[in-house]
Amino acid sequence: MATPTMDKVEAAGAASDHLITVTLRIRRFNPEVSADSTWQDFQLEMDPKERVLDALHKIKWELDGTLTFRRSCAHGICGSDAMRINGRNRLACKTLIKDIGPEKPITVEAIKGLTVLKDLVVDMDPFFQAFRDVMPFLVTTGNEPTRERYQSAEDRERFDDTTKCILCAACTSSCPVFWNDGQYFGPAAIVNAHRFIFDSRDEAGEQRLEILNDRDGVWRCRTTFNCTDACPRGIEVTKAIQEVKRALITRRY
Ligand code: SF4
């Protein structure tokens, strides 16, 4: 095995100078062991510029392989690692330790409103069912065009914000209406309906609006703005919901 050069040894020493001791307080749940969840503390040496996801990896790989959480891309694209960190919905891969008060224990728990399966993993089926229910795909009639479907830059702009959704569920699981009644479609489904209702090429806007006119639809929104605050993509979720409500009243979109 090659011997590390002095430069590398010094670089490793300099890096460890930046390490701080961090306590991650994780709400653990394993239905095979107990019907109740319990908090468990883990002490770690971390660079403050690392992310909460790095801390979770460190625990899983070095301290406790049973810790269960979802993640895939690790770069804010796949939406799989939304969790409650210090009481607020965030993506673990986009949350730097230095930004969330590492001098106190950092709490990490599963998002609310969806059944916890194990530790930080929730059952996403109801969330994705609501998404499927609003028909999140382009609907057109007539013959397939021989050229691309034209859309002006202005028309594209109308739904630009809602194309950014990564289906992380941070918005829906931060919504008090959803906590109280899991039947509510929830902000993410409405955002994805908005993306097609306001697409000038789509022909199923009326159908989607009728779906959201349901008792569990858009009218359940109480405009608390939790969803907008929670969205890691910066989508103006509450505004999108308001635009769908307005379209339902005016039937103009
Ligand atoms: S609207 Fe934002 S918070 Fe909600 S699912 Fe999409 S990306 Fe996540």
Ligand code: FES
């Ligand atoms: S792991 Fe993909 S968004 Fe965080």
